[in-house]
Amino acid sequence: MDLNFTLEARCPETEARLGRFRTTHNEVETPQFMPVGTVGSVKSLDPRDLTDLGATVILGNTYHLGIRPGVPTLEALGGMHTMAAWPRSILTDSGGFQILSLTNLRKITEEGVQFRNHIDGGLLDLTPELSLRIQAAIGSDIAMVLDHLAPSNSPRAVVEEAMGRTTRWALRSLAARTRPDQALFAIVQGGVDLELRQRHVEELCAHPFDGFAVGGLAVGESIPQMYETLAFTAPKLPVDKPRYLMGVGTPQDLVEGVARGIDLFDCVMPTRNARKGGLFVDGGRRKINLNNARFKDDRGPLDPTCTCYTCRTFSAGYLRHLLVAKELLVYRLLSIHNLHIYLELMRNLRAALREGRFAAFRREWWAGVPAKG
Ligand SMILES: [Zn+2]
Known part of the structure; x- marks a missing residue:
């Protein structure tokens, strides 16, 4: 779904931009921060707290919600908007990050990721198609493609392989879309290698995604490296689509991310801390x-x-x-x-x-x- 992102102002000295987009639930002004509701609730807060705070988009985690309560229950309960009584927008991640951070016995193949979950050790094959099926059951306004995230300090060949797979999985995700009311964002990988970042932007931007995320940052590189990669990558993304920096960060990172052209952020930091x-x-x-x-x-x-x-x-x-x-x-x-x-x-x-x-x-x-x- 096209989010009809419109730019309302641009900073003449930096890449910062003011904009807005519309989901079927509400209008979202950008730059925007999205509180994280991992298992279907922003921990300890109810929807009234969140609306009082002025939150317009919250995050749901595909990995967590797909494991528990699982697709049949999500569908029976009417998806996350209904079960959590949240009237505004929801963005879901694809599950890729939690697989790398929470699970063991993982095997990444061209088909998808095989892993044992952290709840009961059950074996699951998460494919780009299954990730989208879970995100459809959650009913998020914005879904993310399943990506293959390599740590920033990985050898170039590893980053390059993960990047190529992320592109192929992104295209499979485009083909597997089922909900006309759900936008789909692609995720740019490439670690801190600017040449790989350039190539991946070109690969992904040739396809009709509704927005683009800069992934693979805040996973082990230094802060100056993160800012440099962001300054290089974000301005190369389409000017008329929202840009999302995943999993970042501190208030300093928000100010600097906005200055480099980012529109959306999420992080567990404010609530977890x-x-x-x-x-x-x-x-x-x-x-x-x-x-x-x-x-x-x-x-x-x-x-x-x-x-x-x-x-x-x-x-x-x-x-x-x-x-x-x-x-x-x-x-x-x-x-x-x-x-x-x-x-x-x-x-x-x-x-x-x-x-x-x-x-x-x-x-x-x-x-x-x-x-x-
Ligand atoms: Zn206060």
């Missing part, structure tokens, strides 16, 4: 550890610059007490805070782009980031 007391503050420029004893008797908010429900309502000392006591409420309150920081940063980046001051915003934002940490 929140549950451990790792909180982004000061517009995402710094991180604090709420476990630290210095917050014990702190009657002030955990972030005086933040306007989220948690910071407006509770003291840092009380939140620390809940965290130390592992009280359930704290996971929700801290997730609300961190996601607010991320989504507010994206709102600020969009406002800066709309008002033609993105480059100045970026400079000012970085000026407030501490030298280390």
